[in-house]
């Protein structure tokens with residue numbers, strides 16, 4: 063009983079029933095009153111009363127004494143129409159009531175509606191007065207009249223029942239149609255709650271219901287995506303942890319089994335793997351913190367040029383050793399940035415390390431900074447003439463654990479987390495990060511930082 067479609071059907075049924083009852087009642091009342099008036103009118107028109115009254119006025123030039131005529135008429139005709147009627151009203155040419163068989167009407171004036179309905183009585187070529195016949199209030203009717211009214215009432219009842227049944231059927235169809243998408247939604251929501259995130263509902267029904275269905279599908283898609291991300295992340299973490307662990311385990315086993323001699327060189331290999339493990343774990347911790355919005359930023363105005371130069375300095379020795387030139391394009395005066403210097407250095411370290419890693423000897427790495435196109439922002443860029451990134455790979459470079467060439471990067475210690483962390487740091491500053499690249503030409507990685515209000 064508390065199902066929506068049942069409640070809607072009952073409501074539709076009740077509304078239809080009430081409407082049909084009211085219409086039937088009003089029609090019944092109207093039809094019987096109109097019918098009585100019609101019968102009364104036709105009796106008067108079929109009687110000599112009108113011409114009698116006309117002759118009377120022609121003879122007497124007044125209505126005085128005309129009551130006798132009317133009383134006679136009433137007395138003879140009443141039985142045919144019923145005890146209640148008809149009621150007869152006679153008014154003079156100016157509408158003053160001279161005779162009425164309804165009490166207290168004599169001396170008053172005919173209402174305009176009554177005057178319009180009344181029959182004019184002609185005498186001497188003028189309107190001498192008005193005769194108004196109204197149906198009586200009720201009482202017994204002639205058997206033919208009663209049969210007529212009974213037939214009308216039966217037809218009304220049949221029409222009412224038909225309308226009621228049609229209303230109920232229509233109500234049932236509409237209610238089922240309204241409730242169906244909602245029950246589909248609730249079934250799908252139940253499935254999602256049990257972890258089946260591939261559930262979708264058809265966008266159907268009224269605009270509001272379709273909106274809810276659309277929102278549900280978006281929500282389910284979002285949940286499915288984050289579940290997939292979660293699963294991939296766990297798989298990636300397990301994969302990344304397994305490699306150094308396998309190396310450590312294998313080397314330790316070899317040392318224990320005397321396959322390798324117990325020498326510092328062998329232990330150093332194992333130690334290097336623990337460094338990889340440690341870096342991976344701390345990167346993961348950092349990323350998790352950043353994604354949870356828990357990255358602590360100590361923002362203050364920074365001398366941008368000085369910060370960029372100090373971040374670049376540690377790479378100069380390595381670059382020189384690899385035969386890579388380092389250039390800067392920093393204007394003489396750069397606006398002061400409002401940022402956390404340690405975090406900005408971390409982003410730069412990652413971009414510069416990548417540039418060094420993917421640029422062959424003879425290449426150039428350029429660090430540049432300038433006011434960004436949108437006011438209030440600084441644009442910092444690290445440009446290299448290295449391997450570049452394929453267009454299909456470019457949209458993925460900021461995803462966690464993504465690497466263009468898994469085996470190669472791992473050899474060099476990268477787990478594909480550096481750019482994901484850089485993105486989180488830049489976005490925590492309110493800035494943007496992006497990359498453009500041309501395979502075998504080089505890449506540009508850029509990010510924006512807010513300019514301090516002075």
Ligand code: ADP
Pocket residue numbers: 412416417420446448449450451459464465466467471475476477478479480481482505
């Ligand atoms: P990783 O620790 O592997 O370097 P990153 O998140 O820093 O992880 O980079 C993700 C991937 O993006 C890299 O594995 C590499 O394939 C690609 N990449 C990043 N920087 C560059 C670059 N300057 N030139 C070419 N490829 C790059």
